[in-house]
Amino acid sequence: MDTNLRTKRRKPANKDEASAPEAVAGAPRSVDALRELVLRIGRDEAGLSLGGKAHAVLAWLLERPEEVAVRTITDLATALDVNASTLTRLSTKLGYTGFADFQSVFRDSLAERHRHFYTNQAERLVAGKKQRAHTPVNSGTSPEVEVVVQLAHESIVNVETFLARLSADDLRGAAALLAGAPRVRVHGLRQFSALASFLCYGLGMIRADVGLLDAQGLGVAEGLAQLQPGDVVVVTSVSPYTRSVAEAAKAAAEAGMTVIAITDTLASPLVPPARHAFLIPHDSSFFSNSMGAYLIFCEGLLNLVATHLGKRSLQALSRRERLITALGIETD
Known part of the structure; x- marks a missing residue:
């Protein structure tokens, strides 16, 4: 988990943050680090506890990082059927100065992913090739055919999802x-x-x-x-x-x-x-x-x-x- 300290205070982004406390050291600065924190909270290893509702809200947000990056706090609260103040309280509970600070993690993650989309995809492809080289293939099926089979199965999942x-x-x-x-x-x-x-x-x-x-x-x-x-x-x-x-x-x-x-x-x-x-x-x-x-x-x-x-x-x-x-x- 990213434990870099932030020493510079910024001005509150909105009235919900005006009275929020300064973020505690170690607030996750990436979506992956935030997911790791959630796992640690679930294992009671983080020194932090969330109520059942707050935990469900956070899980929903982490399943939709692109939506969190671009939608307003009001839109997200409506989708979750909660008050916007619930999202602000959750953000400060996790160590952020407020929801805008929490949301910036998702925005930064989205921007980073966009910058390196094609190389990230290619890295996954190469990693998959190495894994297939050390994994026995089905009888009568070549590694080359396996590549096409995998893509076909992935497309089927995409079709089923949009349907x-x-x-x-x-x-x-x-x-x-x-x-x-x-x-x-x-x-x-x-x-x-x-x-x-x-x-x-x-x-x-x-x-x-x-x-x-x-x-x-x-x-x-x-x-x-x-x-x-x-x-x-x-x-x-x-x-x-x-x-x-x-x-x-x-x-x-x-x-x-x-x-x-x-x-x-x-x-x-x-x-x-x-x-x-x-x-x-x-x-x-x-x-x-x-x-x-x-x-x-x-x-x-x-x-x-x-x-x-x-x-x-x-x-x-x-x-x-x-x-x-x-x-x-x-x-x-």
């Missing part, structure tokens, strides 16, 4: 918007430009006036300027988030467009401007963000849009087939 929290209302609402909006633009960059292109291609098969927000590379502002209130902008990005995608989502919402977000957690900056936000995990041993669950979700969403369009989607697909035949694009 468990899917909202039927959000699915219906998003499908109706994507079917009925005059124009639809899709925006994703870096790795998620591939997902944006896939979603754009699928929507373009069954309805007109669909495109990438910056298809010609002229700039997001120019793409948004072509839209009107009532048009839909679909944005997608996951941790570590692409700043410009989050800014585009916010700008689109402020300009009157309807935003649909495909992202990972409630802590995502794409969630606040979105009317419908779909949260899909990407936990895996892949050295970058796992895309499997995202592709399955998009296929499902496209099917819902096609169903909502009904005969119009059939007419669009039939017209497309005639053009493919006329141009001789496909071979037998």
Whole structure:
């Protein structure tokens, strides 16, 4: 556990902290250290005791570090069905000057993880390879196949996780918007430009006036300027988030467009401007963000849009087939 002493007092961040005592030496300065403290408290090794309710609240917070990093004390208290003062008291009990000091641990941890996301993922991959080299594999299964099997199993878990929290209302609402909006633009960059292109291609098969927000590379502002209130902008990005995608989502919402977000957690900056936000995990041993669950979700969403369009989607697909035949694009 981090036992560095903090010698400099800071000004209270809010009125809840104004009367809080100075943090005691040794207050954990990382989420891992905080988890370790909780374990020690549970074993009665920390010289500190928490009531059952406080312990449950702390466990809930530690299960959702990204949410704790970005949500307000009021939001978190509402989610926990407790008073905001309960979170302040818990923070000071653990040795922090108040909730803002406690929350800074989660914010610092999130920032650190974002800075080293890809190397951390690769380190896990290499460590897994070393472990497999010393672990007997199943009869008839090579280490190379085991790598693919592991990724497949991890994607299945991601799919099961997002299925468990899917909202039927959000699915219906998003499908109706994507079917009925005059124009639809899709925006994703870096790795998620591939997902944006896939979603754009699928929507373009069954309805007109669909495109990438910056298809010609002229700039997001120019793409948004072509839209009107009532048009839909679909944005997608996951941790570590692409700043410009989050800014585009916010700008689109402020300009009157309807935003649909495909992202990972409630802590995502794409969630606040979105009317419908779909949260899909990407936990895996892949050295970058796992895309499997995202592709399955998009296929499902496209099917819902096609169903909502009904005969119009059939007419669009039939017209497309005639053009493919006329141009001789496909071979037998």
